[in-house]
Amino acid sequence: MIDREQVLHVARLARLELTDEEVGRMSEELSNVLGHIEKIGELDLAGVAPTTHVVEVSNALRPDVVTPSLPRDIALAAAPAVADGGFLVPSPQADAIDE
Amino acid sequence: MSATNTDLTTLTATAAVDAIRSGDCSAREVFDAYRAAAAADDLNAYLWVADDAPSAPSEDAPLAGVPLAVKDLFCTEGVPSQAGSKILEGYRPPYTASVVARLAAAGAPLLGKTNQDEFAMGSSNENSAFGPVLNPWDRTRVPGGSSGGSAAAVAAGSAPWALGTDTGGSIRQPAALCGIVGLKPTYGTVSRFGMIAFASSLDQAGPLTRDVTDAALLLRQMVGQDERDSTSIGFPGEIGRPSAHSLEGIRLGVPEELSGEGLGIDAGVLETFNATLKLAEGLGATVQTCRLPHAPHALAAYYVLAPAEASSNLARYDGVRYGACVEDGGLVGMYTKTRSQGFGREVKRRIMLGTYSLSSGYYEAYYGSAQRVRTKIAEDFAAAFGTFDFVVTPTAPTAAFELGAKTADPMSMYVNDYCTVPMSLAGIPAISIPNGFDGGLPTGFQLAGPAFSENRILDAAFALEQAIGFDASGARRNLG
Structure with a gap:
């Protein structure tokens, strides 16, 4: 139901790298779970509105007042790499060629 | 130790509050007794234990200084908050979750952080990156999950009470398997700010406690609107202290879809369930079959x-702002390596499943349909509550199972949530109370009501609790 190629495609979307063994197992396990999920297809859901959220709240707004936010040094404290007061990441240039 | 010379950890949280208030013991003595018990925990229930109580005494506060165990996924400033995951190993957040801060202000200081399934994904605690939690009733068995550390700590007596989160049953199922009380409140009554997110439209914090009175006392201080969580709505009125001794006039609906034979619910579990229904009738309740026609599809939608x-x-979790980071030259490579090495098997499985069902070409068939099933389930409950005050079911299909028994087959693990997921999808409150034993292991009785019916649920659960007279001492006798 979900073959190795689809598993690899989804893993790429999810930014996950799977070993060969994981791909096989994932294909089997996801197919099994999806088989159960597809029983939803037995229901007649025509005309039923989807529920995205059980609570009716719309436009939960607070007064637009300036308040202090997390100081920069504290916000950066848990980062693996920082530079010049910001998060440091590798250049995306190399990826542009791979993608 | 106190003047009365009792082991303070044998008191319920409410009794401890009363003892502090009446001067029988001090908040410091209660904290120290629990700190010692938590530090001596050998169930792997704790991932971190506080060194000391906060310096400011809180004896005048509503919760009088009785300390609180908190599931790992609640952010606590300066204290490891790892959601049971290697990808957040050692992460110390710069702020505290609203509900934890609220409870600390109400006089419940942080005792420790409890073990859990990674990112709350699991029903056995075997998905923790920090090893499984053992069930205090039988150490060869799981405590349930995902709030398994919280449940085991409360059952074993190393915490007076604990915070958990419930997405599809993660408070109620471990409460059932550990022989304690667990309550999932109405979605939105408790702020989710600072709770490390799993599924935002379902996640809700709630109490795990030794009895129903403790659950009410803790929940009373948890609820409230929070401007930092735009989905929080607070609770109309206050949570009171439950006191009902009768169920006169109460109509209990027993959904055949969630309590019948041939659904995979163990015979021993059905036996305690039916015995509790008899007790309910003895207390004056009427018990009748009801229908939740779409409940069998709840698990699939969930x-x-x-x-x-x-x-x-x-x-x-990409290795940029916090948590683990595995370098790989490029940016996408860093994301991918970090995530692949940081997430455990079940988390990867769910990410894959979610990514697949949201991907182009499958979205409507899976996600769209599941959202429509969710609507039908909410309608089923609304219809049932037109006739019945509560819907009651066994909490979990089985008592605590052996470690490793269900890890090989994801589907066999997922069906643990069969009876708890429908309420989560509908956003309604539900409690699990211990109601007997199956082969010497506790079973749970679930009682669900309409949104914001927490006070009525707690009252009914209290009346049942008194009638059941569950003996929880077995979980403490086994302490090493």
């Missing part, structure tokens, strides 16, 4: 919606 939301929520 395993689309929750992983879909998780795949989006967990996109943030």
Whole structure:
């Protein structure tokens, strides 16, 4: 139901790298779970509105007042790499060629 | 030790509050007794234990200084908050979750952080990156999950009470398997700010306690609107102290879809369930079969919606701002290596499932349909509550199972949530109370009501609790 190629495609979307063994197992396990999920297809859901959220709240707004936010040094404290007061990441240039 | 010379950890939280208030013991003595018990925990229930109580005495506060165990996924400033995951190993957040801060202000200081399934994905605690929690009733068995550390700590007496979170049963199922009380409040009554997210439209914090009175006392201080969680709505009125001794006039609906034979619910579990229904009738309740026609499809809808939301929520773990980082030259390589090495098997499985069901070409068939099933389930409950005050079911299909028994087959693990997922999808409150034993292991009785019916649920659960007279001492006798 979900073959190795689809598993690899989804893993790429999810930014996950799977070993060969994981791909096989994932294909089997996801197919099994999806088989159960597809029983939803037995229901007649025509005309039923989807529920995205059980609570009716719309436009939960607070007064637009300036308040202090997390100081920069504290916000950066848990980062693996920082530079010049910001998060440091590798250049995306190399990826542009791979993608 | 106190003047009365009792082991303070044998008191319920409410009794401890009363003892502090009447001067029988001090908040410091209660904290120290629990700190010692938590430090001596050998169930792997704790991932971190506080060194000391906060310096400011809180004896005048509503919770009088009785300390609180908190599930790992609640952010606590300066204290490890790892959601049971290697990808957040050692992470110390710069702020505290609203509900934890609220409870600390109400006089419940942080005792420790409890073990859990990674990102709350699991029903056995075997998905923790920090090893499984053992069930205090039988150490060869799981405590349930995902709030398994919280449940085991409360049952074993190393915490007076604990915070957990419930997405599809993660408070109620471990409460059932550990012989304690667990309550999932109405979605939105408790702020989710600072709770490390799994599935945002379902996640809700709630109490795990030794009895119903403790659950009410803790919940009373938890509820409230929070401007930092735009989905929080607070609770109309206050949570009171439950006191009902009768169920006169109460109509209990027993959904055949969630309590019948041939559904995989163990005979021993059905036996305690039916015995509790008899007790309820003896207390004056009427018990009748009801229908929740779409409940058999709840699990399928849940395993689309929750992983879909998780795949989006967990996109943030990329090695940039916090947590683990594995370098690989490029940026995408760093994301990929970090996530592949940081997430455990079940989390990867759910991310894959969620990404798949949201992907182009499958979205409507899976995600769209699941959202429509969710609507039908909410309608089923609304219809049932037109006739019945509460819907009651066994909490979990089995008592605590052996470690490793269900890890090989994801589907066999997922069906643990069969009876608890429908309420989560409908956003309604539900409690699990211990109601007997199956082969020497506790079973749970679930009572669900309409949104904001917490006070009525607690009252009914209290009346049942008194009639059941569950003996919880077995979980403490086994302490090493």
